[in-house]
Amino acid sequence: MWPARRIVGESLLSLALALPSAGFEYLDGGGAVRAVGVGLVTGLLSPLRRVLPATVLLATAAGSVVISGFAPLLLVAAWSAGRRIGGFGRASGVFALTYVLSLGSALWELPHFSLSLLTLSALLLLVTLIVPGLAGRYWAQRRTLTDTLGEYHAQLLREREIIAEHARIRERQRIAQDMHDSLGHQLALIAVHTGALEVDRELTGPQREAVGVLREASVAAMHELRDVVGVLRDGPEAPGPGDGPGAAGTDGEDPAPRSRGVAGVDGLVEASRKAGTAVELLRSGEARPLSPTVGHAAYRLVQEGLTNAHKHAPGASITVGLRYEPDSLVVEVANGPAAEPAHHGVASGGQGLTGLAERARLVGGMVHASPTADGGFRLAGVLPYTSPGDGFPEPPPGRATTTFVACADDFRAQSPADPSGQSDPVFDWNALPKELAKAMSRNKRRNGVAVGCGVSALIVLVLVIAVAVGGVLLVREADKAMIDPKQYDAVTVGQSEAEVRERLPRGDSFMAGDLEEGAPPVPKGAECLTLLSTEFGSSWDAEPVFRFCFRDGKLIEKKAFEV
Known part of the structure; x- marks a missing residue:
């Protein structure tokens, strides 16, 4: 079925061809009845050229010899036949047959034969028949080449993404293995030694409490390292059962990892207090449910703020604020001036604030860090309650929710979705084989297209020479017959x-x-x-x-x- 736009266009084209055809026939002395008939036939043949291009071309060429009103239709039929007749050999045969039929009919209608008249008739048919056909053929070949290049481009994008994804997976696995082998071993040694030191009878109560804080921190670090290694190997996963509030272990030996959402902020504050730092936690506003990614970003922001305060302002008081605004959560960590010089032996990668800014950007928020007037430091973040892509503020029970952020030149839109509406962001197993098969099937056609272009160029050259020769002959004939x-x-x-x-x-x-x-x-x-x-x-x-x-x-x- 034709779309409405094509139906309207074909109707207007049929009318535009029928009116001049009827007018030419009437001026040629055909009478009103014959002129109307020629106009109706022209209007009928015009849309049929899309379905039967060769038949319409032959009929129009044969009729244009005796019906002058078919001349406008002949140009359009030749253009359409050049575009729609498949195969170079078939198109050449159709146009050659049409050319011979038209030339023979034209000579049959002439009162007498002459070589000059034959030459001029042949040139006229070249201009009205072959030139539009070549133009239509060129347009069709250009569209074919453009479509092929588009398919190859999409294929190259998919291959590039597959290669990049494989490289990322290998690099993530290598990093995960290095982290597990190096950091895991060191943290395990710290946990073992601090556990043994905690039960030493020579330690005083405050010393034993400090060692306990170190042991819990090392065990918690081991759990987080395990989670990070799992993410690097297998990708993001849903929070485990131990990620909820109150998930701290009770056996005293291997506590479960703290919650990485807003509920885990209490654990971070408590750990800092056990280390001897005065930390105040302030909450304001009505608590709102957060998406997992936003809650995790808030947890990391508080964790980074406390870590920086301990490293760069030891002994300073710290204030942690969680403020629930109507449209976002405001997280703030501020510390006063350092009570004692900072320990320069503490390693610092210098990437913490940069990573926080990127994490907040991915969930649609922002982070600000600056010194305060009293010589302290303030780290604050504004995080929306739902991150981009989350359709609900709280995920259904037992279902993982992952936020994907598409890059600027993401190719996923080029991959069609399956019947369920989902599309693999890396590889579309249904679309790619078809595309490759189609591209491979056109490899043989490329030679045919190249040959067709060469033959077309040769025909155009011959046509130009013929027109020049015809012009000279016409001038010579005029000199013989005009004064x-x-x-x-x-x-x-x-x-x-x-x-x-x-x-x-x-x-x-x-x-x-x-x-x-x-x-x-x-x-x-x-x-x-x-x-x-x-x-x-x-x-x-x-x-x-x-x-x-x-x-x-x-x-x-x-x-x-x-x-």
Whole structure:
């Protein structure tokens, strides 16, 4: 079924072709009934050219010889046939047959045969038939090449993404293995040694409490390292059962990891207090449910703020604020000036704040860090309650929710979705084999397209040469059959035939072969020479001619009239 836009376009084109066809036929003396019939046939053949391009082209070419109104339709039919006839050989055969049929019909209608007339008819058919067909063929081949390049481009994008994804997976696995082998071993040693030191009877109560804080921190770090290694190996996963509030272990040896959401902020504050730092936790506003990614970003922001305060301002008091605004959660960690010099032996990667800013950006928030007027430091973040892509503020129970952020040149939109509406962001197993098969099937056609382009270029070159030759022939034929009115006036009745014929063209041209209709009667026993005038007639269908009649070797009559 054609879309509405094509139906409207074809209707307008049929009307635009039918009206001139009917007008040409009427002006050619066909009568009103025949003109209407020609217009209706033209309007019917116009949309049929899309379905039967070869048939419509042959019918139009054969009819244009006897029906002058088919001339506009012939151009459109040739263009459409060049675009829609598949295969170079089939298209060449159809156009050759049409050309021969049209040329033969045109010569059949002529009153007499001449080589010049044959040449001009052949050139006229080249212009009205072959040139539109070549243009349509070129357009079709250009569209084919463009579509093929588009498919190859999509294929290259998919291959590039697959290679990049494989490289990322290998690098993540390598990093995970290095972290597990190096950091895991060191943290395990710290946990073992601090556990043994905690039960030493020589330690005082405060010392034992400090060692306990170190042991819990090392165990918690081991759990977080395990989670990070799992993410690097397997990708993001849903929070485990131990991630909820109150998930701290009770056996004293291997506590479960703290919650990484807002509920885990209490654990971070408590750990800092056990380390001997005065930490105040302030909450304001009505608590709102957060998406997992936003809650995790808030947890990391508090963790980074406390870590920086311990490293760069040891002994300073810290204030942690959680403020629930109508549209976002504001997280703030502020510390006063350092009570004692910072420990320079503490390693610092310098990437903490940069990572926090990126994490907040991914969930649609922002982070600000700056010194305070009293010499302290303030870290604050504004986080929306739902991150981009989350359709609900709280995920359904037991279902993992992952936020994906598409890059600027993400190719996933080029991969069609499956019936369920999902699409693999890396590899579309249904679309790619079809695309590859289609591209491979067109590899053989590329040679055909190249050959077609070469043959088309050769035909265009021959056509240009033929048009030039035809122009020269037409000028020569006009010199044989046309004179200026001054030449007519210079000839007088009574001059010898030899003298007059020497001053006039011979008139042996096809252009002067059918000028007797409507002419005055020829004098009895005279032989006449009829020539065309270089001037225009009194109307568009009147041709001015000059006739010179000879008898007994003298010019006995000259007449100027229109036929």
